[in-house]
Amino acid sequence: MLLDGLARLGRSGLGTLERLGRAHLLLAGMVLGVGEVLRRPGLLVAQLFNIGVLSMLIIGVSGLFVGMVLGLQGYYVLAQFGAAESLGVMVASSLVRELGPVVTALLVAGRAGSALTAEIGLMKATEQLSGLEMMAVDPVRRILTPRFFGGVLAMPLLAAMFSAVGVLGGYFVGVGLLGVDSGSFWSQMQSKVDFQEDIVNGVIKSVVFGVVVTWIALFQGHDSVPTSEGVSRATTRSVVHAALAVLGLDFVLTALMFGE
Amino acid sequence: MAKQRGIEILVGLFMAVGFVAMFFLAMQVSNLSAAVNGEGYRLTARFSNVGSLKARSPVSMAGVRVGRVEDVSFDKDTYEAVVTMRIDTATDTIPDDTFANIFTAGLLGEQYIALEPGGSMDYLRDGDEIAHTQSALILEQMIGQFLFSKAGGD
Numbered sequence: 380m381l382l383d384g385l386a387r388l389g390r391s392g393l394g395t396l397e398r399l400g401r402a403h404l405l406l407a408g409m410v411l412g413v414g415e416v417l418r419r420p421g422l423l424v425a426q427l428f429n430i431g432v433l434s435m436l437i438i439g440v441s442g443l444f445v446g447m448v449l450g451l452q453g454y455y456v457l458a459q460f461g462a463a464e465s466l467g468v469m470v471a472s473s474l475v476r477e478l479g480p481v482v483t484a485l486l487v488a489g490r491a492g493s494a495l496t497a498e499i500g501l502m503k504a505t506e507q508l509s510g511l512e513m514m515a516v517d518p519v520r521r522i523l524t525p526r527f528f529g530g531v532l533a534m535p536l537l538a539a540m541f542s543a544v545g546v547l548g549g550y551f552v553g554v555g556l557l558g559v560d561s562g563s564f565w566s567q568m569q570s571k572v573d574f575q576e577d578i579v580n581g582v583i584k585s586v587v588f589g590v591v592v593t594w595i596a597l598f599q600g601h602d603s604v605p606t607s608e609g610v611s612r613a614t615t616r617s618v619v620h621a622a623l624a625v626l627g628l629d630f631v632l633t634a635l636m637f638g639e
Numbered sequence: 640m641a642k643q644r645g646i647e648i649l650v651g652l653f654m655a656v657g658f659v660a661m662f663f664l665a666m667q668v669s670n671l672s673a674a675v676n677g678e679g680y681r682l683t684a685r686f687s688n689v690g691s692l693k694a695r696s697p698v699s700m701a702g703v704r705v706g707r708v709e710d711v712s713f714d715k716d717t718y719e720a721v722v723t724m725r726i727d728t729a730t731d732t733i734p735d736d737t738f739a740n741i742f743t744a745g746l747l748g749e750q751y752i753a754l755e756p757g758g759s760m761d762y763l764r765d766g767d768e769i770a771h772t773q774s775a776l777i778l779e780q781m782i783g784q785f786l787f788s789k790a791g792g793d
Contacts, residue, residue, distance in 0.1 A: 421643075424646065424647055424650050425646060427650045427653065427654070428646045428649060428650050428653075431650065431653045431654075431657075432649045432650060432652075432653045435653060435656070471668045475664060475668065475669075533653075535657075535661075536653065536654060536656075536657025536658070536660070536661075537657070539657055539660035539661040539664060540656060540657055540660040542660070542664055542668075543659075543660035543661075543663045543664055543668075544660075546663075546664075546667075546668055565667070568668055569667070569668070569669065569670050570670060570695075571670075572668050572669045572670065573669060573670055574665060574669040574670060577669060578661075578664050578665055578668070578669050582661070
């Protein structure tokens with residue numbers, strides 16, 4: 380009885396380690412497949428379209444509204460201390476450092492990551508991946524690698540769009556509606572937001588999130604049980620795991636970058 | 640073929656918008672545009688205490704920013720702080736008996752250098768040193784002096 384419980388614990392531990400190992404082998408295979416992407420840039424362009432271009436609308440709209448809410452809420456708090464001129468600093472640094480990379484990663488995980496998982500899972504369920512292997516084409520190089528690099532490249536660009544649109548949204552609300560002085564909005568922002576410290580670190584963050592989100596999505600698809608139920612579970616797991624990984628990693632990265 | 644071309648155009652647009660957004664963040668939101676502006680000439684000044692003055696703090700005359708602090712270093716022989724300022728080229732008529740003060744913007748705001756022009760007809764040039772300086776007011780010291788004079792007065 381006791382041994383049964385122990386055996387089950389051991390089995391689940393071994394299973395987790397095995398999955399972790401398969402995930403890292405997949406990552407290594409995709410990173411080593413960079414030559415394939417350089418040889419066939421058309422494959423990468425198609426994935427940049429799927430992941431990047433098609434996510435632009437949701438990124439732009441969310442960025443605008445997040446920036447506008449930040450402007451509105453920040454104004455009410457800052458006005459109490461007579462520091463409404465610092466609104467630009469608050470909006471820009473919270474967007475560039477945290478909200479831009481994190482919210483973009485969450486949106487991409489929901490919008491593009493789930494689609495990637497479902498696509499790869501269905502390819503596996505309908506034995507297209509096995510078919511490619513029969514034709515001596517490596518499905519990891521041909522199918523997964525372009526998607527991986529598409530996600531890694533698209534994420535920082537999408538995060539930059541999110542932050543830029545968000546700053547403009549904060550400007551419209553702060554300067555347009557609430558009457559903060561336009562000059563001090565920009566000049567305070569420029570004097571307090573540092574290029575190295577804030578912008579570059581934000582871009583590094585979003586590249587890391589791009590790797591993590593696409594890696595999780597592709598692995599979940601590649602590792603799914605090839606049935607309709609298996610694919611649907613893999614899609615759910617992809618979004619949940621990606622969101623948890625992004626939020627956890629964000630804390631670690633923030634502590635490393637801004638913690639001194 | 641036409642569809643592939645349409646996708647390529649859209650991806651190109653996507654990347655262009657992404658790079659424009661990054662450029663906007665770098666130039667308009669962060670201090671990169673101010674840091675790149677390396678024109679102007681250098682002046683130095685020695686203070687016995689610079690308070691919390693840092694590189695990139697503003698240097699102003701009559702309340703208008705005319706330059707920025709480039710570097711704050713410590714002179715181990717005289718135990719003074721040496722502040723290097725970069726003054727905009729347009730402001731090339733600073734008299735050589737100008738007084739440099741370290742003031743605080745507001746009660747708890749950031750510190751900056753205020754230049755008060757003297758009456759001399761000779762102007763400071765690149766590499767010159769401002770001879771007359773007044774150090775930063777340290778709030779704790781002021782409170783200490785105030786309490787001390789109060790106690791002494793009774």
